[in-house]
Amino acid sequence: MSNSSTTSVRGHEGSILVASMMLFSMFFGAGNLIFPAMLGSQAGTNFWPAVLGFVSTGVILPALAVIAIAITGKDMRALTLRGGRVFGVLFPVLVYLSIGAFFALPRTASVTYSTVVTANFESDSFLSRAVFSAVFFVVAVALSIDPRGIVDRLGKYITPLLLVLLVAMIVLSFFKLGEGEVIPSETYAENPFATGFVEGYLTMDSLAGLAFGIIVLSAFKHKGLKSGPALVKGVSIAAVLACVLLGLVYVGLGAIGHRVEGGQDYSDGAVLLAQSAQLIMGPAGIFVFGLIMFLACMGTAVGLLGSAAEFFNALLPGVSYRAWVILFSLIGFAVSTMSLEQVLAVTGPLIGALYPSAITLIFLTFIEPMLRRKLHYTFTIALAVSMLWAVLMLLAQLMPADNIFEHSISWSPLHAEQMGWIVPTLVAALIGYILDLTTRRKRAVPLGGETQKEAQARMLDLA
Structure with a gap:
């Protein structure tokens, strides 16, 4: 990269640090607390391969997702257009709706309510849940209503307090809890890395990385960091710092679940951590854990509201950013008063079906600059196959056992580990690349509105 881009980044070290803290806060929601602890308790002596699998999809992929958005210089739609107009x-619409207003956003309020109110006051009426959710979303709207202030509000205030509490709880656990060397549960007995890899899906952070990238880009542009290699470098540093923090916290939370006595008897990670906090810190532990959950969920809620509003405002400029924030908060409030088990039954499989295309998109975006060639068929064919395979996997899960969809895809390697889409997608990408090498296209497919000449120049800068 040029010296000018390096100088530009050096002038924004403070902004990069605050942005990394903001990203951590947006990524670190309810699932990010619960899943590592449950993994640690269930993996037993297979803890390290399981946690490394979890980190692959829960840490590395989210960082790559944010950087991929920075490479486009715009938003998720500029990236996904590589797969065709449809x-x-x-x-991106499915991503923003499934991880936003219809699942992850209402879950932030519901999980906070269960942890803070139900656990401490033993109250679980519809009225108390509705009142709590209303207050929760009023605060979230106040923090996200101005997109230019999201970075500072999360990065300077919420994240530091959240990290202090998490570090205190993790460090104290090594003095208060035992060793926890137990036999792995059935799920983690045979292929712990693959199981942890798939469990990392449940954090939804790879999809969230594609969604949150727009906020990071907007924040840096407001701070004066212009598009090009300097912007990509600044966003990349922020993403890596945020995800290193995520990885360390995941290992620490996993260690708590791994070391707590009788950890495999718990079916709910929130209960496991709440009781672990009480063992570690005494009566104050429940309050501390409730505050951790509130800060984690609020940061994620603000990130989801802000990123979804920015995306839909760009897609439909006639509706203002603030109107989208209010609309999504109202939807999130309404869904949060319902049974999340019912919502999860619908959105859970959908989120899993989005992951193959998201991973394919992220990796192809990084491979293209290395090849110094604009890829068209590679993107379209690989993304089409990844999406088709994900739909077949979804239909196979929803239908009774031994169905036609299961038979049509079960031959693929890693199918039992829910990663059967990988080999067909690799083959499709190879076929597409051969076509890109042997076919000359008269008209370049636009990448975020670039001409072919501009795209080639950008890829040479990034390579």
């Missing part, structure tokens, strides 16, 4: 609109 994919370019349908995929």
